[in-house]
Amino acid sequence: MCESTVAMLSLVAECETNSEPIISRLIESCALKALFQPIVRLSDGAVIGHEGLIRGPAGGALESPVALFARAHDEALAVELEQAAARACIEAYFNGRRDGDALLFVNYSAAAISLEPDREASLLHVDRKRIVIELTEQSQIPDLDVFVDSVNALRASGLRFALDDYGVANASLSLWTHLAPHYVKVDRYFVHGIAQNAVKFEAVKSMVSFANATGTLLIAEGVECAADLRIVRDLGIPFAQGFLLGRPSQTPATHVSESAATLLRSQQIAVYPATKHRRADVNESANQLESMLIEAPTLKPEARNDDAVHLFNAFPSLHALAVVDRQGTPVALINRRSLMDQFALPYHRELFGKRACMQFANREPVSIERTTSIETIATLLTDDEQHALSDGFIVVDDGKYIGLIAGASAVRAVTELRLDAARHANPLTFLPGNLPLGAHIERLIDSGVAFVACYADLDHFKPFNDRYGYWQGDAVLKAVAHALSSACDPHGDFLGHIGGDDFLILFQSDDWYERISRAAGEFNDRVRGYYSTEDRAAGGIIGEDRFARQAFFDFVRLSVGAVTVKPGQLRAAAQLSKVASIAKQRAKRDTIGIVVMQFSVDGDVV
Numbered sequence: 001m002c003e004s005t006v007a008m009l010s011l012v013a014e015c016e017t018n019s020e021p022i023i024s025r026l027i028e029s030c031a032l033k034a035l036f037q038p039i040v041r042l043s044d045g046a047v048i049g050h051e052g053l054i055r056g057p058a059g060g061a062l063e064s065p066v067a068l069f070a071r072a073h074d075e076a077l078a079v080e081l082e083q084a085a086a087r088a089c090i091e092a093y094f095n096g097r098r099d100g101d102a103l104l105f106v107n108y109s110a111a112a113i114s115l116e117p118d119r120e121a122s123l124l125h126v127d128r129k130r131i132v133i134e135l136t137e138q139s140q141i142p143d144l145d146v147f148v149d150s151v152n153a154l155r156a157s158g159l160r161f162a163l164d165d166y167g168v169a170n171a172s173l174s175l176w177t178h179l180a181p182h183y184v185k186v187d188r189y190f191v192h193g194i195a196q197n198a199v200k201f202e203a204v205k206s207m208v209s210f211a212n213a214t215g216t217l218l219i220a221e222g223v224e225c226a227a228d229l230r231i232v233r234d235l236g237i238p239f240a241q242g243f244l245l246g247r248p249s250q251t252p253a254t255h256v257s258e259s260a261a262t263l264l265r266s267q268q269i270a271v272y273p274a275t276k277h278r279r280a281d282v283n284e285s286a287n288q289l290e291s292m293l294i295e296a297p298t299l300k301p302e303a304r305n306d307d308a309v310h311l312f313n314a315f316p317s318l319h320a321l322a323v324v325d326r327q328g329t330p331v332a333l334i335n336r337r338s339l340m341d342q343f344a345l346p347y348h349r350e351l352f353g354k355r356a357c358m359q360f361a362n363r364e365p366v367s368i369e370r371t372t373s374i375e376t377i378a379t380l381l382t383d384d385e386q387h388a389l390s391d392g393f394i395v396v397d398d399g400k401y402i403g404l405i406a407g408a409s410a411v412r413a414v415t416e417l418r419l420d421a422a423r424h425a426n427p428l429t430f431l432p433g434n435l436p437l438g439a440h441i442e443r444l445i446d447s448g449v450a451f452v453a454c455y456a457d458l459d460h461f462k463p464f465n466d467r468y469g470y471w472q473g474d475a476v477l478k479a480v481a482h483a484l485s486s487a488c489d490p491h492g493d494f495l496g497h498i499g500g501d502d503f504l505i506l507f508q509s510d511d512w513y514e515r516i517s518r519a520a521g522e523f524n525d526r527v528r529g530y531y532s533t534e535d536r537a538a539g540g541i542i543g544e545d546r547f548a549r550q551a552f553f554d555f556v557r558l559s560v561g562a563v564t565v566k567p568g569q570l571r572a573a574a575q576l577s578k579v580a581s582i583a584k585q586r587a588k589r590d591t592i593g594i595v596v597m598q599f600s601v602d603g604d605v606v
Contacts, residue, residue, distance in 0.1 A: 021077075023081055026057070027077075027084040034088045034091075034092040035249060036052060036104075039051060041239055042233045047253060047254055047256065049132070052086070052092075056068045082107070082108055090126065090131070094130075102252070103132050104130060106134060108133050108134065109135075114150050129160065131160070133162065135162070136165070161179065161182055162182060162183035163176055165188075180216075181216060186204060186220050186232075191221060191223060194228050194232065196227075208237060218239065219238075219241060220237045223245060225244060227491040230269070231272070245260050267448070267567075269443055269508070271490060274436070292410065293405060294404045296403060298321065298323065298401060299322070299324070299334070301358055305339070305357050308334050312336050312340060318336060319392055320391055320404055320406075321336075322334075328400040330365060333394060338360060365391060367395075368395055369395075374414060378414040391407065392407040392409075428477055428497075432494070433496065434499075437496035437498070449508065451506055453506055456559065458476070460540075460553040461556055464476065467543055472530060480523060483520075483522055484519055486519060487515040487518065492507075493508060512562075513596070516562070519558075559590070560595075561597070563583050563596075565599045579597070
């Protein structure tokens with residue numbers, strides 16, 4: 001350790017002991033050390049600039065920037081420390097490297113930006129276009145209009161502007177809109193772990209869309225692993241920084257490490273994290289209920305059965321009538337078919353017509369609030385299927401009657417919801433459905449990368465299902481999903497559930513054949529455990545073939561038809577579906593159960 005460093009550490013320790021001001025002494029003695037972290041262009045791995053960072057005396061209590069600025073804040077010297085830090089970074093960065101076009105990103109608070117931060121560049125005769133002023137996230141802006149004027153003045157002087165740590169603290173969409181920065185840095189909170197977090201993925205995806213609309217360039221901060229790097233690159237974020245691409249150092253790096261360069265050269269696309277199918281919100285649920293709502297007339301509890309018959313005759317399409325008390329609260333429901341069937345019997349009208357309508361009413365009707373979700377209605381239909389299907393539902397608003405919903409209408413709405421959800425994720429295995437599969441295939445096509453499509457399904461599954469029932473059949477399908485999932489690299493291979501016993505894997509892994517062979521073998525061994533002891537001993541089961549004839553069926557087996565696709569061969573997802581189906585059919589006739597074919601230029605398999 002040099003004498004100057006020892007002396008500075010001693011000074012810091014002395015000031016700490018005596019609670020004396022230290023920041024001004026650090027600034028005056030030029031004891032601040034500048035470090036530079038590279039900012040990398042993801043399309044080619046070029047280092048386009050660096051963020052200037054500051055540190056206190058090495059080994060001391062104020063070495064970290066957090067401690068340093070905390071002490072400056074306590075001493076009311078935060079802006080002065082920012083100015084000194086910027087001066088140290090500019091001097092160190094451009095000392096001996098004033099040629100070229102590499103950018104220096106310098107951190108400033110809103111208060112410091114108001115004090116002409118271009119002064120340091122003027123003193124050093126540095127090209128202002130190479131300096132980017134970063135508005136730090138802790139900045140409080142008392143008057144946004146005045147601050148915008150300050151930023152515009154900086155732009156007029158040639159400096160560029162960036163919004164730092166977007167998505168947290170004070171870096172908001174409103175600020176982005178007002179300031180129109182050249183660059184926006186996506187906070188590391190959203191970038192770290194984005195490959196496994198669908199919510200972060202969707203948040204950053206929306207940032208990319210807004211950046212494209214405004215002409216702003218995004219920089220992803222905190223990139224520390226290969227999976228996150230692939231995601232931000234594939235989302236179209238042009239620049240990134242983080243430990244994976246380069247750590248802060250006193251000497252500005254001119255290139256990324258070879259391992260990072262290899263990752264950036266790879267054409268393998270990322271697998272986007274699965275997004276759970278969106279649930280309908282309260283407004284959507286209300287709109288769906290309103291579209292099904294029947295504003296039907298009601299009866300009072302003292303009304304007669306003849307009155308109910310009269311209303312049913314007046315409204316032929318009405319499936320039920322609600323019985324409502326004088327406060328507007330529903331107390332019962334009269335089912336049309338049930339009542340009219342009673343009155344169709346001999347003498348029933350004469351015997352019961354003058355009696356109270358509550359005689360044939362359901363005194364425990366199912367009532368739902370008008371904001372009830374379709375998912376809740378689906379649960380009610382499952383819990384009391386026949387009753388709800390026949391009577392439907394009474395709809396209330398804060399407990400007061402407003403109308404009816406027919407059971408058939410509710411079933412139709414639930415079915416549409418289930419079908420829509422299944423397109424996104426299979427409800428049994430929770431694997432991506434047809435829409436995400438199609439989107440990933442299109443990304444593979446657009447990226448022009450090589451991949452392998454493996455179309456897998458089960459042989460002899462229907463006879464198994466017929467013998468053991470759907471519960472056991474569902475367990476087998478879950479076992480298939482587990483086996484195929486274990487064969488996939490989650491960051492490069494995409495597994496989807498088309499429906500039934502059909503699955504599709506889009507492999508980018510070079511060792512895909514070993515992976516799928518191992519998964520198929522393990523599943524074929526384990527599936528025997530789903531058979532009874534007697535059927536295992538017999539080697540299979542007796543069941544009906546497609547012609548309704550009795551036949552012997554071997555154990556369920558996983559068959560895989562694989563199609564290798566070279567870059568640029570495929571033009572549309574429909575082509576892949578056609579040839580993968582051919583490969584699958586050939587695999588079902590193969591003794592091993594795995595057939596590999598190549599996708600030819602003319603769109604066939606060879």
